[in-house]
Amino acid sequence: MAYTQTDKMTNLYRRVATSFFPEFIVPIDADELIQSPSKESFINSLQNIPKNGIGLYPWKTYIPEPTNTSHLLSNFKYRRKKENPQYFKIILRASV
Secondary structure (H helix, E strand, O other): OOHHHHHHHHHHHHHHHHHHOOOOEOOOOOOOOOOOHHHHHHHHHHHHOOOOOOEEEEEOOOOOOOOOOOHHHHHHEOOOOOOOOEEEEEEEEOOO
């Protein structure tokens, strides 16, 4: 059986949207982080997404430090100087 991430994510989105009715859905994996200067800055960015719209969040690739296994977040010290090509994560906004 093939792993079809698109089908799985679409199914998950539909289940979350029809069960919890969130205003925003930010589909990120457990190893992905959102970086923002502050909580308020991130919330303001969300508010700029039109209702029933999609926001794009630039993907940043971090390279974990292989010798530091004591604390997961402290491994994210290094990242690519330039993302080429630049990928984006999406943020979905419902019409509340």
